[in-house]
Amino acid sequence: MHYPPKNYTAKRYLQNGDDIEGAGPGGETALTCAAVAGHLAVVELLLDQGASIICTDSLGRTPLFNAVSSPVRSGCLEVVRRLLKAGSSVTVKDTMGNLPVHGAAFGGNRLVMKAVLEAGGDVMSRNGQGHTPLMIATQNGHIGLFQWLLRQGRNDVNDTCPNGMSPLFIAADYSSADMVETVIKAGGKPGSRTIDGWTPLHAATRLGNVRMIRALIQAGAEPDAPGMLDNTPLNIAGKEGQLEAARELMKAGADPLTVCSKGASPLYNAVVESNSSIAVEMLKTLERKDEEEGTVYPSRASRVGKGLFRSDRRFMTLVNGAVYGLEFKSLSKLLSMGALDPFADEGGDERAAAYIELVTPADAGLPPKDPVLKACMRRMIARRVAFTATSWLWPLVLSAGKSGGEGKANAGRRRGMAPVGVARCRPERRRHRQLELFRAFRRYCDKKEPV
Template identity: 30%
Template sequence: RMAGPDPDLGPGLGPDPDLGPDPAETIVDAVAVRGCGTVGCEVDFTGEGAAHAAVRAGNVQVVAALCRARAGVAVPGPRGITPLHMAAAAGQLDCVRLLVGAGAPLEAREKEGGLTPLHVAVQSRQLEVVEALIAEGADRTSRDNRGLTPLHTAAQLGPAGAPLLRALLASTQSAVAPPLLPAAVNAADNSQRVTPLHLAAATATVAGPAGPTAGGVEPSIIDNGSGTDESGRKGGACSAAEAAATEAIQVLLGAGADTRATDSSGNTPLHVAAARGNVAAVRALLEALRAAADADADADGGSNHLLITTTASLANSSGFTPRQLAHAAGHHAVLQLLPK
């Protein structure tokens, strides 16, 4: 048997105590001790360095040795992808902690999309890595080349994004990770000016094929493989599945997301949900509007009905209200929910 990681523990998860340390780790340490400070900084024919290779192999011991030597841990590959990007995408929590501890830049951006390691971790649904990066001070408001923050990225994941949104929005005890301000929660992207709540409203579905849209709601905003809420279309009451589907919306609303925010086409999140036929999302947004209207009515001593009706009847830039969009697309269950 060769010395190295114990196969019973998985690749790179720990050395076999009977065989001694990984020889690659020993070599890295030995070269570093002799003062060769560039160990690990060389690149192979792909343009990647030793740290990239160690992370790709999941070899925590070699990553640790390279980090001790401060050897190439911050060197990007030809596409701007750093070892930290790779570790974040793969959910290699130990490697992430080692690389950050050795000075790997938290805000490094890959070239194609301008994604930071935090964007990548969210995109790959690596919750523990997201939490670790935030604790180390990763910027939760950083924007990629399209102006999307990690919150946008999580919101696009639909129900699966709720735990990630919760982690991104959580107040922390760390001085390097202060609570997010409402402005960050309502940040709009560069082109269509969509907020995370717009994206969550588009993806808060239970099941079924994609439904038609109409009236100036950009398909690229809302068509990402999510389906129409069939249980809602049949008029079913709010179920556990529906609650799960709208969890991302609830998390964003709890953090101060603006239900009246409009995109570049004048669509509110309710327009998007209605055009998509997302009954669960429409119901959640109407409940949020009702709660806000109740608060306003209590403060003013008036009625909340007019406030709800006015907000739910706003027309987008094409002159369509949420109800008209739902009608044009044949989403009858949505029509039953929206005020006339």
Template identity: 25%
Template sequence: ASVTVELGLSVCLSVCLLLSISLLGCLFVTETIPSTQQATKNGDTAVIIAVKRHDPATLRELVRAESDLNLQNQEGLTPLMIAARRGMADITKILLEGEHIMDIQEKGTGWSALRFSAERGYSATTEALLKAGANAHLKDKNGDTAVIIAVKRCHPATLRELVRAGSDLNLQNQEGLTPLMIAARSWRTDITNILLEGENINLDIQEKGTGRSAFHFSAETGNSATTVALLKAGANPRLKDKNGDTAVIIAVKRHDPATLRELVRAGSDLNLQNQEGLTPLMIAARRGMADITKILLEGEYINLDIQEKRIGQSALHFSAVIGDAATIEELLLAGANRHIKDKNGVTATEITEQRAQYGLESETLAMGEMMSQSAMRQLKSESKDIEGDDTSSSCKIL
């Protein structure tokens, strides 16, 4: 009796549950159906207790007796949520035979049964819920759907079930992120590939805060395999974020030759300028990245002589400003125009002369020793055109 009072359940039901006797046995002995709506002090009903005990026989009888399967305990959990949270696919299927409200959400977090299943990566339970009509588009209090959670937790099997069920893959959470964006900024290309199998996926949605797409995030992460997957799927490499940066520019800024090479091979536009008016080539030249410059120069239709809008400097100007001999050499051999003047009327060669005048000979001379004779001759010729006298000192500087 004390046990019954403590539980808050009827004597028959308490004994049945505590002694592992099925409800069918209770019915045989008492010829009555005990109240199944009573709850313990924790708010657990007989159905919830049977679920927690993983007792399919008792649970099946409770379901047949038309017990209320939607009652929540003090944690706000329904029997279906508990079964989903524990990955009990068999128990879940029994519950789904009864009258239920599939998409009840726990009050604190806004999690549904499907959300619990996705969190833990229980693919069989997820499949059962989806087949029964669970709403895959429900969002929790962070705006995360079951798909987003499966991506965040890297559960490929669960994600595949959600994709096969036709879940909306374009829904954004409160951060403005889609499942594809989240996958792209991780190192799990397999997760990205599963998403790309889905129908009607929008590859080019841009996050509201930064304006970045999945493609931008992939470039930012430096996962060249994901970058290739997105390119093959048709992602737009010309998209700009709120700074005007394309994926190519991001790869250059990160000094990521592997990702950049894939972008160049795919025929990305290498001449697009960001809000600063800088092209990828200008950024590489300004930072003295000769290896990155060389990769960019492998691209088709690259314009070596675009001028930055503010002061009109070209990539060659930028490399001259920092005195990077290796980058200067790459640009000159590729055919960069040595005669272009910036808005102050200054050429790249004149910038090297100015560096010498301000006492930078030792630095530039050291760099000049790395240059090929052909590049040095070109700059020597340019110096003669400008100064009209002996340029031996200029050759030494560069």
């Protein structure tokens, strides 16, 4: 079937009196649309009819900018050359400070970039975010253009924008593993940092890209490099739930017990964020390390043992975190490794606090006249006068099983609430899981010596 040429249709509209400078919803004119589509014949016609080359759309972009940033390959170069020949400027910025040279980096066409540079574009110019064309090409994964720009001799592969992001960080944060490997081969430094302290390895871990992580570590990236608030890449893996990334980092020697400035370790983050698969994997790694050293659990003497017993600045231990997140797998593994008596609180009677909190829910399945509980109650009454850290338990005892809500859970953590108490203060909507925890703790407690 024969179709009329595109310029024939455009010519008919012009002959019918259509406004050549009429703009669409985004401020784009007919010349802009033809340039983006790569229709050279229509561009020629519109220019011959006096179409403006300096008109801009709602983003402040000229027809030239839209043409150079267009992903269309067919006819794109010819359109760009025609617009440049017509006098289009390469120094007009859009509303975000991008020049046509930045637009060409978005498009990724090496020949288009060359044409813009020959027309006076500056390969080292920066847009409103401080990004150079090289950085934009990296962000968009244009490997061929990235390599060509480096060969021009003016670009530094380790140059940074104002926030400290290098091309390698940009590749790890926005692009692909192929781009990361290309930047590394070009001399990108894996130890580069943003002004907030993040490294490319942190960015790759957040995405969970194992191939990126492996390439960065092989290039010399530090597995335990501290970022913002001293968070390591493994901390990020624990928070974001990136299991394979965590495995790769631990294989490279990342430590699950390295704490950040808030006192939280990667293991703690995995537990609190309810990423039980990662938490169990970390615990298995730690268990293997201690077995190699001949440590018998539970042991506060070993480094791993100290890490399991450590609490953060809110007095939350690993067991507290597992209870608060209702993470049974993590809790089971922690208890099997001896990670702290789950009934401990700060300065109070540990076993008394445990039994009182266990018996508080009326439906927890405990006998109402438990002799051990009675003994604990007597000891609690004797301590009450001194207003110890256990005094906060009385409102819970008197509440006869009513849910405490999130507010009490937070207050309890600040005062050193026992893990069972944290479970007690979970919202009603998770009541059935609370009861499972209470019963699990009771079974665990029964294995201990009576008070």
